[in-house]
Amino acid sequence: MTVEAQYRARYETVLFPIADKLANLLQDIFAGQPRIDRISTRPKSVERFMGKAAAEKDGKAKYEDPLHQIQDQIGARIITFYKDDVHRISEEVQRYFHAIESKDMLPENEWEFGYFGNHHILMLQQDLIDPSFDKNLVPYCFELQIKTLFQHAWSEANHDLGYKPGQQPLASDELRQLAFTSAQAWGADRVFNDLFVKRSAQH
Structure with missing residues (x-):
């Protein structure tokens, strides 16, 4: 059986119900927590999985065993208002789940702007599995x-513009435009967070 057929069987039978249970669990964990805009989960589509499975690094296949090595077959997102909320939510997540890996995703150096986010690879709890x-x-x-809302909005638009199969790669000036919008989102996050901290200190 091909990798695609194996993943399609996984996608159609187990990933959707596990993602639904995970969404309910995360909603329960964060019920009543302030400044959470949304919580969502989804299984990785067959098309996106196969695109990732075909990735190469240094001329060789990046994944020898993609069904085991690709860790975002089920993805979850928590979108919050302010940057300071990200750390609070991250700590809460790690109280409930065993973390295999946790890291802040940042551009390679301080002179660059691009993707920002807080990512965790977490063990699936047994009670989520039928x-x-x-x-x-x-x-x-x-x-x-x-x-944050701004990080989420930027990454969604960036992915839609830059990563569709069959599209021409973005030109240098287009990449600079995306970097510029990332810098604006980063600045907006700073302003809103600083105002929130200031207003909170007054009460």
Whole structure:
């Protein structure tokens, strides 16, 4: 059976129900928590999975065993208002889930602007997995991204503009335009967060 057929079977039978249960669990964990705009989960589409599985690094396949190595077959997002909320939510997440990896995603140096976000690779809890599922189809982990509204908006537009299959790569000036909008989103996050901190200190 091909990797695509194996992933399609996984996608159609186990990933959707696990993602739904995970969404409900995250909603319960963060019920009543302030300044959360939305919580969402989704299984990675077959098309996007196969695109990632075909990735190469230094002329060789990046993933020898993509069904096991690709860690975002189930993805979750928590979108919050302000930058200071990201750390608070991140700590809460790590109280409830075993983290395999946690990191802040940043451009390579201080002179660059691009993608920003807080990412976690977390173990799937057993109570999210229906005992009737074929264990060979169930991934062992999921990816959780925590972002501000501005980070989320920028990354969604950037992905739509720059990563559609079959599109021509962006020109240098177009890449600079995207970097410029990332800098604006970064600045807006700083302003709103500083105003929030200032207003909170007055009460």
